[in-house]
Amino acid sequence: MKRTVRAVLVWGVLSLGIATAAWAHHSFAAAFDMNKPVTVKGTIVQVRLENPHSWFFLDVKDASGKVERWAFEAGTPSGMLRNGFKPGLIKQGVEVTIKGFHAKDPAQNMGMLRELILADGTSYGMFGSQQGPAAQ
């Protein structure tokens, strides 16, 4: 039974990985380290819903008070918009937490967006709302 459960779990994880890879544009793995999760909290400077990929830019204050600009890459705009993301929803100055994977170059303040969370807890994924069709 344990073996069966383990097989199901392994298969589930593999399937999830394959499904994610199938929709991931342009080998995100070539630019971002999927073994290096990163979480930053900051203020949105710009949201660009553009092809080939959307980008979220934010200012992040470190412990010493120094502000650094971060950039996170997300999915295609059409995929985000048709899966629950609303243009203009996240405006300049809005505080957000972004979880993702860090750039392979550790010197870059850059990452691949996995989840964007607003102050009220609303969250959006790479392709739109975490509660939207993409999450189902």
Add this chain to the structure above:
Amino acid sequence: MTRRGIGEVVTAGFVFGLLWIAVVSVTAPLAQQEEKPGPVPRMADGHPDLSGVWWGGADIGAARGRGAARGGGARGGARGTPPPTFTSLYKPEAAAKAKTLGDKDDPTLRCTPTAFGTLNVSLYDVGAVGQIISTPRMIVMLTETYHGFRLVPTDGRPHRDDVAPSYRGDSVGRWDGDTFIVDTTNFTDNTWMSAEGRVSPHSDALHIVERYRRVDANTLEIEATVEDPQTLTAPWVVPKQTLVLAPFDRIMSINCSGIETQALMDAAAKQGK
């Protein structure tokens, strides 16, 4: 496992089976009722009207529903083997050239469209949605991702000889019964057949013939044959794609800023190579 354990598993399986039969018997007739599409709409000249926004049932990133685009499986391949792809038919010299290229060379990162389409649907190009506006004289094919369009006359006229080669080529069309046949040539050789880092260069001898057939109000089937004698050992028969009508009547216009995206991704990957 003990005898009691085996008994529990068998009982659980039996109960699950009964539940499954009950659910299927209740929902199947409802599903059949829902899935009755209307007849093929027709234009004033009697030919099928191909107009609509077409997709595979969802956009990129969403779980695909029952109407998801389906590619034919066995066609073009021996039984039990996957059908050939464009790159599986490469001549040795084309395969050698492809080996020198990688994800960062993908022209679509710089907002250049594909010559065909990542999901084997030319109407989509890089994305997963396309629109057709059908008139008796001209059929307009619009792709959402990179502002692409094709204007396809329906009267069987020959290709133009006074237009420059282009990313999406020069298309002409004709009706064969209820099937619309689109013949496309005059491509440039600086695009790939697919995006998403799928290395797939081609030559300017690329020639694509597509067959569009609206089988009912909600369904469009597309078959295609791709020739590129400078690159391929044989024509590539593309698996048949089945598209469904999207629940909206306009695609979006979305800007592309590929140069900056490529620069940002290059920077992110800098020390990761």
